[in-house]
Amino acid sequence: MSQTPENGATLDWPAKYNEVPKEVFEREDLWPLELEKIFYGDEWHPIVHQSEIPNIGDYKAAELGEMPIFAVRGQDNQIRIFQNACTHRGTTLVTKSSGNKTEFECPYHRWLFSPEGDLVGCPNSREFTPDFDKKNFSLPTFRTEEYNGLYFITMSDTVAPLREYLGEEFYEPLGRILGGDGRLKFVGYQKVHYDCNWKAYCDNDGYHAPLLHLAFKMLNWQGGKGVQNVSENGHLSFESELKIPDDITALKDASILDFKGTETSTGSIVQMQFPLTVYSKHMDMLNIRYAFPKGPKGIEVHYAYFTHEDDDDEMIQHRIRQSSNLLGPCGLISMEDASIFSRIDKGNKTPGNAIFQKGVKSEFQLDLQVGQNDESGNLPRWEHYRKLMGFKRAES
């Protein structure tokens, strides 16, 4: 296919930094440009935690933008991430979301790949082009970095190394969500499709939590001390103390809200990595939310949950029942977020701009100093998005 996508999309951005044009959620012609500038551009994307594929030959399928990929643990115990396409004519090699294989055989013409990505067999190769060499047909991989067992990839040769890209204020708390040392055990996914543009999914803010989530109010949770750190390239990191009241009368079984661990936070860490990954540690729940846009409309979110290798049985059970009941598409303290993703996406079919207020000190200036309950922390990510997409801001 020699045709290049229609990438000349333009959009007039408002002069005020606290306004986002609603059409940005609706315009289907933005998607090819978002793929090029963001998903295939200078950003890092988390794909798999080592504990999701703990045994040799374990693999997990995923997507980067629209590209099918898979992660696999090789015979040498190394994790590699490949394009999920045979290097002959492009048939996908993996057709399940996860599994275990010691070799990856393409059914079409039986080319055979090792879990390390080498082409180890191809029938009738004597009749191939004269200079055919198996070595040139290994599975293409990506620039990859690992942090506490979490593997990130990028298609960029120029983006900064992961640590620098995330920034210290993001990198350090993320390490604590990943158990402090990455010695996690994977305990399952909750997968869901949300009927919204990917940018509506990741525009959740610091303002809403005590207002939207009635559970917070009913349970009499106090907003403890906290911070929100934001970076110029659009990452957000919240950390706040959780004070869970001793007598919770709204629930018959308040043990679901117990906060047993003290090791890696004082209650709550929520992080949003540009463009669209959320990491969280609420109470004893360790959670990575891998997200996969399905084109300009619809996003699939895989909430992945973990325990720690040092947990005793009681702690494991506690983390499992807390994670299963509090977070995700059915969760007591998070289902409302899902309802907002879908409702805000519908509402943004109206004309005009979405307006941010809480924490905005000046409409004509970007501010990186934000309070924990401000929605202005989302504005640097919108500015980062605008610049990547090349949209011109109107004169003030």
Add this chain to the structure above:
Amino acid sequence: MSEIEANVIFSIENLNRDYICALDKLDMNKWLACFNKQGTYTLISNENESNGLPIGFMLDDCYERLQDRVTQVVDIQEDSTEHYQTRHMTQLTNITDLGDNKYKADFNFTVFYTQDLIEQTSILGAGRYEDIILVENGKVSFIQRKAVLDTNVLPRYVPYPI
């Protein structure tokens, strides 16, 4: 199923009917009434279940959790939810006698949903119930209802049990 007495089959079908009618009418107290004091309810993807991964979408592992599920649906999340009407279609596929008036029962299910304002009908999920049922003194109740979803990716957020 031939060795199972007809009145036991009848009781088990009745309990399932009460359960799905309670949900289709969104009468959470009638839903709760289908469980006894040992009762548990689980909603889990087949992907997790078949890989031995314990995380569920809902995991009500004691009677108090079942009561809290009612509170969550009725009092806590009612105002933000985009409501939908469900129709649960079920089919009994197996009954095994476990002794002590307990039976293991399996049903297949399909749940249709019609969301307010969209008003078109789609499938929320398909899967199977794995039940443990107590049939005692003319009373029938769930010790366990486990809904295992073939639909590993939910089509939307799901506030109500299935």
